Amino acid sequence: MFPVRTALRETLTWVDRRVGLSETLGPLARKKSVPIHRHSVWYYLGGMVLFLFFLQVATGILLLFYYRPSAGEAFESVQFLMAEVKFGWLIRSLHAWAANLMIFIAFAHLFSVLLLKAYRPPRELTWITGVLLLFLLLGLGFTGYLLPWNELAFFATRVGTEIPGVLPVVGGFLRTVLRGGEDVTGATLTRFYALHVSVLPGLTFLLIALHVLLVQRHGMSVPMHVEERSHGSRSMPFVPHFLLRDLVGWLTALAVLATLAAFFPAELGVKADPFAPAPEGIRPEWYFMFMFQTLKYLPATILGVEGELVGILAFGLVALVLLVLPFLDRASARGERRSTWRNLALAGLLYVLLLTYLGYRANPAL
Ligand code: HEM
Secondary structure (H helix, E strand, O other): OHHHHHHHHHHHHHHHHHHOHHHHHHHHHHHOEEEEOOOHHHHHHHHHHHHHHHHHHHHHHHHHOOOOOOOOOHHHHHHHHHHOOOOHHHHHHHHHHHHHHHHHHHHHHHHHHHHOOOOOOOOHHHHHHHHHHHHHHHHHHHHHHHOOOEHHHHHHHHHHHHHHHHOOOOHHHHHHHHHOOOOOOHHHHHHHHHHHHHHHHHHHHHHHHHHHHHHHHHOOOOOHHHHHHOOOOEEEEHHHHHHHHHHHHHHHHHHHHHHHHHHOOOOOOOEOOOOOOOOOOOOOOHHHHHHHHHHHHOOOEEOOEEHHHHHHHHHHHHHHHHHOHHHHOHHHHOOOOOOHHHHHHHHHHHHHHHHHHHHHHHOOOO
8 A cells, every 4th residue: 555655646746846736736725714604604605516517527528428419319319328328327317416406506606695795896706707607507507408309308498499589689590590590400409519518618617717716816705794793703724624524515415416316317208309299388497497487477568568578688687787796786895784785686586486486386297
């Protein structure tokens, strides 16, 4: 055992002398510390999303060894992977479950930094890169959903790509670009595949690097009310104390995911038939449900404008407000404690939960 450890250490030293990693990362790691207070638990969420993203990349690469991105072969290749390839079902199920967990935790991360007002100066860009990352994760979820080319995904994508078509002037163009034609076909699958395995993960990688770099540069923020109350706040070193706690969280997440994947493997359903009528109960992934259900409730016209268009514009406006929130909440930037934005965020969260519930009640599983 001992010679192996020595050989390993010597190899690492050899590499480090040439690359100089410990010179650059060493001081950074020693400097970084994490504040300890009663909200510290929220600091684990960002690292958890990071871990799940890397798990997605790893399981996604394994899936690529068997997946075939064409309308004629996609469904069959996934069927083969599930039935014939050793542990293929496990890898696919892990990828599907981890995608859901990652988006759920990214939402929780957003709400926690929003409620703790961690977007206050100088962390405006950390917030903006975060919101863009959430949009990218939603894009990854939307494009990945179609890839097995089953009935549910096919019709849900037809509905999903129809929505931007309502927009005036650019709507028709947007829908055609998304679909690669008039309707959802093999061309849409090829496009979604390209976005899902290269464009979106590439952009996500770059933005994660920027986001984490900014977190590193500014350190972890301390909530205003904790700052006011505490006299000289306590903190713990990031390496190794917080990192080891992070690791425990990641192992727990992996255990939960493995259990979910083993007991509730991802389903495949039946192959998409573009000429068949849309089955009852078509519904999107849970993270789009509140928007889907809102659009359903809207009347055909609102003040002479198409109801769906009003809904889409309203969601676009909310997304924009979310993106530039650090510049809208001027009171927090000045260090004043006001609860306007916090209350708005809580109302928004309640709305999302309620509409998601109503969506599932109105559209039970196929
Ligand atoms: C792929 C998605 C994301 C990854 C991998 C990620 C990663 C991280 C990590 C590792 C941290 C440091 C630990 C922590 O505070 O939890 C962090 C902090 C932060 N994140 Fe994210 N994040 C993501 C998405 C988001 C989103 C959606 C937002 C909200 C818009 C956001 C806003 C922030 C802010 C403001 C901080 C600083 C928190 C503080 O200083 O207290 N991030 N993120």
